[in-house]
Amino acid sequence: MSNAVELRSLSKSFEKVKALDDVSFDVAEGELFGLVGPDGAGKTTLFRILTTLLVPDKGSATVCGLDVVKDLWAIRSRVGYMPGGFALYPDLSVAENLEFFAAVFGTTVEKGYELIAPIYRQIEPFKDRRAEALSGGMKQKLALSCALVHRPDILLLDEPTTGVDAVSRREFWDQLGNLKASGLTIVVSTPYMDEALRCDRVALIHSGKILEIDPPGAVGRRYPLPLLSVTGGERFELLRALREFPEAHAVYLFGDELHYTDKRAEVSAQAIAAEVQEYLAQRGHTDAQVAPISAGIEDSFMELMGGAPPPTAAAA
């Protein structure tokens, strides 16, 4: 089986910023591949190279076996692309937007209807409404329909769920699951970790570098150090206390709990938990609950990013 996407040492810089730095990976045909990373990680640049909108400085990339530089016209008719922020015409109606994008690809809505039907049917009752009057979730469905109407071989989605409510986000990922089941290759980027879990494989990207590529379940398994969850008591006081613990490697706020990583890889997590519990008790946090946990994708991401603290931690 050939690969739908192949990247080899891809680099791209904008003036002094390295947007992509020596990126290499493959996406298999029929795979649902996720690119996970914060804003400015290089996700959009990567999509713009794959969609032939940008030329890489170094390295090569192929989409459906076609070179992004040499075969740009062939690629342009075979990919379905959804840029961040839904590129729709706000002053055209739902139906007009869809017809327009079908026409641009030299096809008709009827010919592509079968593929888009599960998604488009949900917004079809509003087909005479102008796109500007749609909710975020409906805009997203329309944008996806527009990207699919010409029956592409691969779908490239740049942060398709940004600015969309939680219910629509879940529905959207269900639809992606259905599309994948029909054999379509999908490359999707997201800043949300929970969405990353629904991909076949995810690539963690930060500052233009790919940190790790694994199935989402395996990403946490590679976590190199003992990890504890700490709850109870005043969170910011706890955070300060834990950061002052001499063996602390990293401490972050994760919603209601704190995730504590210890420096000592050779000591068992159970032993460290007991030690930390005792330390906290000495500092007056007698009701703190400490328990070893297995790392999630977010823990891995923080670790791989090199300990750049999230804004909540910085505020403490």
Add this chain to the structure above:
Amino acid sequence: MQTLRYLLRKEFLQVFRDRMMVTQLLLMPIIQLLLLGNAATFEVKTSRMYVVDRDHSETSRGLIDRMQASRRFNVVGASPSMDVANDWMLRRKTDVILSIPADLERDIVRTRNGAIQLVLNAEDGAAAGVTQSYAAQIIGAYANELGAELMPKVSGHPIEVRARGWYNPDLDYRDYMVPGILVQLVTVVGTLMAAMNIVREKELGTLDQLSVTPLSQSTFMAAKLIPFWVIALVELTLGLLVARFVFHVPMLGSIALVFGAAAVYLIAALGIGLFISTLVDTQQQAMFVTFFIIMVYLLMSGLFTPVRSMPDWAQWMAQFNPVKHFIEIMRAVLLKGATPRDVARPIGILAVFGVVALTLAIREYGRRIG
């Protein structure tokens, strides 16, 4: 072709769905022509005049009467004191001071020569010049009259210079301004709409989306050019109708020639708009850049001030100003009835402009998209 038809349909849909835009497109030519056609003129209707008459003779009163009777001058005050008159001038209560010295009548009777003084407020140089020439006409005519009365045999037929304006015999500034304003109108509409439209697609992200389709650059450009080209020509038609039926501007030449020249000119104007759109990222930037360029073009086009009275460098620059050439063509065809042969040169220059602007725009556009 099928695709192009769809693209064009979409552009027109978007234009006509925008109520603001349609209202502007329909009202702009009418309002601009009415406003500028009436207001943008060098004509000075009536000047306020202050009289300092120290002679108090029949001759001096005759002169004042004739000034007043011409309706170009309205006597707003009189006193024997020049100081008071100057004070009026300073306080902008009068535009002209007519100062008649004592003994004017006596001097004329004795020596056939008299001197009077005319003081003009020349803050607005053009207006002062026009006022002065009116005054000179009246005074000259009066002097002639006096000469004829006093010594009919001696003066005989004094040499007289009589100016006669060709092509605009009544020296109606409106006839001169309206064709230029029409040019300004189609320039603004064409250039601005073309520039804003593509930038809007950039802002929406649809430009990226469209680039990831098999849509060719030439089809895309054609789809962007044709609608505004058509709309600008419709604007021109509206403007010409207003010019003809509201302002009764003479249209001596062929209207087909006007449209032919406009068709060529608009390719240059739209090409400049498209080129601007490749350089900027937001509609606001597009608007500023377009206005800046159009302003420079208009001010140096000969619309308000003749190119011939500009310094050499400006005259040289004007050769690279498509607006100037098109205004020349419009004035020549409408007011002088110029034939295609007469305006072949400026039309040729416009064609070169069009090709260059479009080539630059398409090339720059292609480069941006990679």
